[in-house]
Amino acid sequence: LAKTTQPISMDSYEGQEVNITCSHNNIATNDYITWYQQFPSQGPRFIIQGYKTKVTNEVASLFIPADRKSSTLSLPRVSLSDTAVYYCLVGENESDMRFGAGTRLTVKP
């Protein structure tokens, strides 16, 4: 199972772009990279998933370099409501993916 490493916490201000990088040096060929968001007292919520290069949806972008040993979740123009814990997961299927401690993002006014 691929292990992921993320910063424990990050601070930002409203309107800024936030980039959270995840390291996954032992990612396997068939593994995908998936990011989740969790608010207090709620279950995690899927944000975005990718395999290589760049993926963008209405919420975020995911950048994956060619060697796939890391990935960066980019949140454009964050607001206070983006304050949450963000998890990076790597795996071939849902049962392979493991949640680490995540990155606690605090957005300040």
Next chain:
Amino acid sequence: DVKVTQSSRYLVKRTGEKVFLECVQDMDHENMFWYRQDPGLGLRLIYFSYDVKMKEKGDIPEGYSVSREKKERFSLILESASTNQTSMYLCASSLGGSGLTGELFFGEGSRLTVL
């Protein structure tokens, strides 16, 4: 929208009691999962199921069992609750079948306190 419903948001039980945590999903998903979440540890996988009557151990199955008699329902059972099982328990489901979706749909969680 997929809805994953956990039967109780908050439970308080005594050491040695048998505890049932129920989870129901309404989107005909193949896969269901039980996690526990503790401060600083993230979510840890207890058990998962790919199909009715099928179950697989996750990373921390000790002290737990599961039951999946119907596709939409996945129960977590603590045969004899202990204080170290005080935690937030989260149920999730995913589509399953061929190919990865990677998208887990979570319930709101059940906070269990064992006294």
